[in-house]
Amino acid sequence: MLPQLYRHRWMDEEIEAFREQVRRYIAGELTPHLDGWRRQGYIPRAVWQGFGAMGFLLPELDEAWGGAGANLAYQLVVQDEMTRAEVPAGTTSVHSIAAHYILAYGTDAQKQRWLPRLASGEMLGAIAMTEPGCGSDLKAIGTRARRDGEHYVIDGAKTFITNGFTCNLLVLVVRTGEAGSRGLSLIVLETENLAGFSVGRRLEKLGQHASDTAELTFDGVRVPVDQLLGAKEGQAFGQLMGQLPFERLLIAVPAAMVIEQALEQTVQYCKARKAFGQTLFDFQNTRFKLAEVATLAHIVRSFVNDCTQRLLDGTLDNEAAYMAKWWCTEQQCRATDECLQLFGGYGYMAEYPIARMYADARVQKIYGGANEIMKDLIARAL
Numbered sequence: 001m002l003p004q005l006y007r008h009r010w011m012d013e014e015i016e017a018f019r020e021q022v023r024r025y026i027a028g029e030l031t032p033h034l035d036g037w038r039r040q041g042y043i044p045r046a047v048w049q050g051f052g053a054m055g056f057l058l059p060e061l062d063e064a065w066g067g068a069g070a071n072l073a074y075q076l077v078v079q080d081e082m083t084r085a086e087v088p089a090g091t092t093s094v095h096s097i098a099a100h101y102i103l104a105y106g107t108d109a110q111k112q113r114w115l116p117r118l119a120s121g122e123m124l125g126a127i128a129m130t131e132p133g134c135g136s137d138l139k140a141i142g143t144r145a146r147r148d149g150e151h152y153v154i155d156g157a158k159t160f161i162t163n164g165f166t167c168n169l170l171v172l173v174v175r176t177g178e179a180g181s182r183g184l185s186l187i188v189l190e191t192e193n194l195a196g197f198s199v200g201r202r203l204e205k206l207g208q209h210a211s212d213t214a215e216l217t218f219d220g221v222r223v224p225v226d227q228l229l230g231a232k233e234g235q236a237f238g239q240l241m242g243q244l245p246f247e248r249l250l251i252a253v254p255a256a257m258v259i260e261q262a263l264e265q266t267v268q269y270c271k272a273r274k275a276f277g278q279t280l281f282d283f284q285n286t287r288f289k290l291a292e293v294a295t296l297a298h299i300v301r302s303f304v305n306d307c308t309q310r311l312l313d314g315t316l317d318n319e320a321a322y323m324a325k326w327w328c329t330e331q332q333c334r335a336t337d338e339c340l341q342l343f344g345g346y347g348y349m350a351e352y353p354i355a356r357m358y359a360d361a362r363v364q365k366i367y368g369g370a371n372e373i374m375k376d377l378i379a380r381a382l
């Protein structure tokens with residue numbers, strides 16, 4: 001139903017075959033369990049071992065690190081297909097981001113130690129930046145890592161951490177030095193049986209119910225100094241900024257898929273549902289609304305595909321990635337709202353995918369850098 005989009009160079013037959021493989025695996029192995037996972041509020045970590053065994057977790061890593069040596073578009077295709085199936089893409093996207101920090105800033109020994117286990121799904125990654133007192137303003141991070149001989153001793157608290165309950169590897173942003181951004185460092189923690197580390201509440205959310213979001217506490221956690229990422233302390237801010245374009249696309253790609261899914265399901269529903277002696281689709285308002293959403297779907301996907309090509313070419317600037325993050329997520333919220341309206345009361349029922357799409361969409365404008373922060377960053381470059 002969607003117009004034929006311009007095919008970028010990255011969309012070759014190989015990646016389309018990979019997409020098909022991912023789609024089939026998700027339909028067979030994940031979809032049947034999704035309702036149960038939503039009810040319990042998390043996806044068991046063991047699930048990702050199957051995903052990893054198929055080569056879907058980190059296909060973009062070199063073979064030496066347990067990947068397939070594929071390009072980053074393969075990871076984005078996984079996110080796309082997870083979203084199509086309503087499996088929360090945030091779960092594997094934060095996993096991928098954690099791995100990319102290790103890949104970009106880790107020593108060979110650190111890469112050897114963690115990347116193959118992240119690629120296989122033996123380890124599930126998370127990233128912990130946000131604290132109860134600071135989210136957007138990362139410069140204010142208070143969780144402290146104090147050097148004590150050959151260890152860091154970590155005290156503090158994090159909140160809203162995706163995979164916080166299920167992960168066993170955590171990339172943690174801590175303060176190792178002075179106030180402000182130059183005092184921040186990244187430290188990797190293996191969290192299983194780690195003394196002083198505890199998972200607090202699993203937070204109840206408006207949407208994304210199968211994805212666990214948790215509070216974490218660090219009370220005198222001792223970590224060997226060789227788990228610092230990077231050659232010296234104080235580099236976290238630059239390290240976090242260095243991975244931004246890819247991370248923003250991990251949010252924009254699901255936005256594109258949700259709009260397409262919402263459109264498809266709403267068209268189907270409106271053609272079947274009757275009112276006043278005709279189908280909902282026969283009302284001019286419905287047709288105009290759906291034409292608008294179809295246009296949005298087309299533009300969002302074109303933009304995201306173009307950004308993907310630029311990411312692979314090494315020409316995706318930070319500003320374009322910020323634009324993709326804020327704009328695509330705004331369109332996602334707008335489109336799911338418009339579509340839900342056309343379902344009437346059924347659209348408000350949790351058993352209808354459109355209700356979940358609407359609720360799941362809302363956080364896209366908040367996490368990964370609030371959209372206002374994205375606009376501020378764009379404006380700085382004008």
Ligand SMILES: Cc1cc2nc3c(=O)[nH]c(=O)nc-3n(C[C@H](O)[C@H](O)[C@H](O)COP(=O)(O)OP(=O)(O)OC[C@H]3O[C@@H](n4cnc5c(N)ncnc54)[C@H](O)[C@@H]3O)c2cc1C
Nearest residue numbers: 127128129130134135136160161162366367368369370372
């Ligand atoms: C479901 C979920 C999953 C998450 N996963 C993770 C995770 O895995 N790891 C992690 O570290 N964090 C995670 N977060 C946290 C998320 O990144 C933060 O919520 C987000 O960065 C905003 O921070 P905050 O909530 O503290 O809001 P605040 O910083 O208090 O901001 C609140 C609002 O104020 C406005 N605002 C703030 N600053 C500015 C400004 N400079 N200019 C204009 N307006 C501004 C914006 O509207 C913003 O939404 C997650 C959050 C949610 C809800």
